[in-house]
Amino acid sequence: MVVLIGGSSHVGKTMVAKKLVERHGWECISLDFLKNAFQKAEISDCAALDDVQMRHRMWPFVAQIIKQAIASGRNLILEGCYIPVEWKQSFTEDELKDIRAVFIVMSESYIRSHMDEIGRFSQAVEKRTNDTLDMERLVRCSADFKEDCLENGTFYIEIDWEYDKDSLLDAVESVLEDPNPAEKGILL
Numbered sequence: 001m002v003v004l005i006g007g008s009s010h011v012g013k014t015m016v017a018k019k020l021v022e023r024h025g026w027e028c029i030s031l032d033f034l035k036n037a038f039q040k041a042e043i044s045d046c047a048a049l050d051d052v053q054m055r056h057r058m059w060p061f062v063a064q065i066i067k068q069a070i071a072s073g074r075n076l077i078l079e080g081c082y083i084p085v086e087w088k089q090s091f092t093e094d095e096l097k098d099i100r101a102v103f104i105v106m107s108e109s110y111i112r113s114h115m116d117e118i119g120r121f122s123q124a125v126e127k128r129t130n131d132t133l134d135m136e137r138l139v140r141c142s143a144d145f146k147e148d149c150l151e152n153g154t155f156y157i158e159i160d161w162e163y164d165k166d167s168l169l170d171a172v173e174s175v176l177e178d179p180n181p182a183e184k185g186i187l188l
Helices: 013-024 031-040 051-071 108-113 115-121 135-152 165-177
Strands: 002-007 027-030 076-079 099-106 156-159 185-187
Touching: 002 013, 002 051, 002 135, 013 027, 013 076, 013 165, 027 031, 031 051, 051 076, 099 108, 099 135, 099 165, 108 115, 108 135, 135 156, 135 185, 156 165
Parallel strands: 002 076, 002 099, 027 076, 099 156, 156 185
Antiparallel strands: none
C-alpha cells in the first residue's frame, strides 16, 4: 500500500508519517527532501519555482515512484505539500486500489489563535532550514488545499479546535482502513 499525506505547511504531515513508520514499519519519503535534491541537482529551473509550481514539476517523478512501489509490492508513505489534490489522475483504477491519501489543513481561526504553538512545534520532528513562518501564507495555503480537496473529492482533515496528535493519527489511520469514506472531511 502507498499512503500519501499531503496538505498545508506546518500541519503535522511529517509527524504523522513518522508515527505511521513506527507503527507499521513502512518506508517513508519526504517530498521536502526530494524538492531539495531537485534544487541542489539544478534540475531545470526548480530553484525559481514557488511551492505550487514545484508540486507540478515534481509530480510526474513522484507518481513514478508510487507506481514502482505498487508494482514491487512495497509499503510506502510519501509526505509533503508537493502532492497535488488531483493526484488520482496519474493512476489506473488497479493502481488506485493500492493508494490511500489524506490531506491535512488548519482552519484560519486555528492558525490565527495558535501561531505561537505552530512555531514552537515546527522543529519537533526534523530540523527545518530557512523556516520562516508567515501567518497569511499558512492561512492562504490551508484554505487553498481545503478548497482543492472539496472540488476534487479528496479526503481531508481540518484542524480547527485543538491540535491533538493522537486524534490526528487516528483520523489518518481511519483512511487507511476505509479508502472510500462516506464523508470527505473530518474536523478536529
